[in-house]
Amino acid sequence: MWDPKETKNVVVFGGTGAQGKSVVTHLAATGLYNITVPTRDPTAPAAQALLTHPNTHLLHASYTTTAGLRAIFEHQDAAFISFNSFAIREPDELYWTIRAYEIAAASGVKHFVYSGAPNRLAAHGYDERFRNAHNAPTAQMAWTVVTRGVYIEMLGSLLRPVRAGDGTFVFAAPIGEGSVPLMPLDDYGALVKWVLRYPGESVGRRVAGAPFVTTWVELVGAFEEATGMQAVFRDVTKEEWFEGIKGYIDPEERMPRGVAEDDETATTLRKSFGAWWDLWKFNERDLEAEGRQRGSMEGVNPGRPKSVVDWMRRTGYDGGLKEALKMKKDEEA
Ligand SMILES: NC(=O)c1ccc[n+]([C@@H]2O[C@H](COP(=O)([O-])OP(=O)(O)OC[C@H]3O[C@@H](n4cnc5c(N)ncnc54)[C@H](OP(=O)(O)O)[C@@H]3O)[C@@H](O)[C@H]2O)c1
Known part of the structure; x- marks a missing residue:
């Protein structure tokens, strides 16, 4: 019989990246776990930086091979x-998710914590217009699906404002009156730490x-409140938004990189984020907030920012470029 208190060895997929790094940071700080981070390049700075955390190890392995998963x-x-x-094709993600579950079960893993998302496509009546590759729905090993939101740190990259001639910051987005669930990356790690600490409340649940x-x-x-600087919202069409981000990323580039031309x-980015923006434009706040741990997140991550303003103040957010994603940093290096 598995005693959750005996959970000692924890492996963190993507631990060198934006989301996984938050998980490693929170788990390592407890001093309770031996943490393993699989990476395709243990010599990379992002991988080496993790070794400053106690009881954290790197494993040279890819999660898109059977040998790697074993x-x-x-x-x-x-x-x-x-x-x-x-970075991987949608059918590959589905296939390797199932293989990961099978191999984890065969290897004796007791708690499978999956980074997921609410089934936003179902919430939109399976209308293809909202179908993007990053909000797909997701069980005898204990399992938990953790669902969160959009990294608030994206305000320093894809979602950042441009500066007009008079100095005003222009937040252009094809969102109308819609809303985006913005969540600090630090909360991601805190939530996984809570899931492992309180399996009685997390196993078999989203x-x-x-x-x-x-x-x-x-x-x-x-x-404006956080920085004292002037800003405006410009409600643009999706076409205008894609035009505006061309200096940062090519909307027509096929994803993942290097995929065959005839691979349907x-x-x-245009297809994926076109649907992504529609999700938010037609987002229903109550639906988005439904089931969230409103109020209890303070217990999960004590001292977390109280609001977007608070997050901006604490991080010194100034609308400038600050990349959160490892894959983007790797592309630029
Ligand atoms: N942006 C958002 O707001 C947001 C919100 C929620 C969820 N997400 C989801 O988060 C995921 C991206 O993660 P991220 O934001 O942490 O990206 P990231 O910073 O670019 O990091 C990507 C991570 O994936 C690892 N990786 C990639 N291929 C691998 C392989 N074959 N084997 C082992 N490791 C591999 C990389 O490790 P190495 O390079 O070291 O091998 C790296 O740690 C996407 O699925 C996205 O949909 C994003």
Whole structure:
């Protein structure tokens, strides 16, 4: 019989990346776990930086091979599973998720914690217009699906404002009166730590974070309050938004990188984020907030920012470029 208190060895997928790093940081700080991070390059700075955490080890392995998954799950008690849907094809993500579950079970893993999302496509009546590759729905090993939101740190990259000639910050987005659930990356790790500490409350459940569900009018207000600088919201068409981000990323580039030209399971940023923006434009706040741990997130991550304004103040947010994603940093290096 598995005693959750005996959970000692934990493997963190994507631990060198934005989301996984938050999980490693929180788990390592407890001093309770031996943490393994699989990476395709243990010599990379992002991997080496993790070694400053206590009881944290790197494993040279890929999660998109059977041998890699066997090595990854060997001797592990619990696993945080997060595939990078921008770096692998959608059918590969589905296939390797199922293989990961099978191999984890065969390897003796007791608690399978999966990084998921609410089934937002179902919430939109399975209308294809909202179908993007990054909000797919998701069980005898104990399992938990953790669902969160959009990294608030994206305000320093894809969602950042541009500066007009008079110095005003222009937050342009094809969102109308819709809202985006913005959640600090630090909450991601805190939530996984809580899931492992309190299996009685997390096993067999979807555990949701408590993002700040924010309209772009509210975002502009938060920015002005936090920075004292002037800002406006410009409600643009999706075409205008894609035009505006061309200097940062090519909307037509096929994803994942290097995918065959005739592979119809591939996507592009235009296709994927076109649907992504529609999800938020037609978002219903109550639906988004439903099931969230409103109020209790303070217990999960004591001292977390109280609001978008608070997050902006604490992080010194100034609308400038600050990349959160490892894959984007790797591309630029
Ligand atoms: N942006 C958002 O707001 C948001 C919100 C919620 C969820 N997500 C989801 O988060 C995922 C992206 O994660 P991220 O934001 O942490 O990206 P990231 O910072 O770019 O990191 C990607 C991670 O994936 C690892 N990785 C990729 N391929 C691998 C492989 N074959 N074997 C082992 N490790 C591999 C990388 O490890 P190495 O490079 O070290 O091998 C790295 O740690 C996507 O699925 C996205 O849909 C994003």
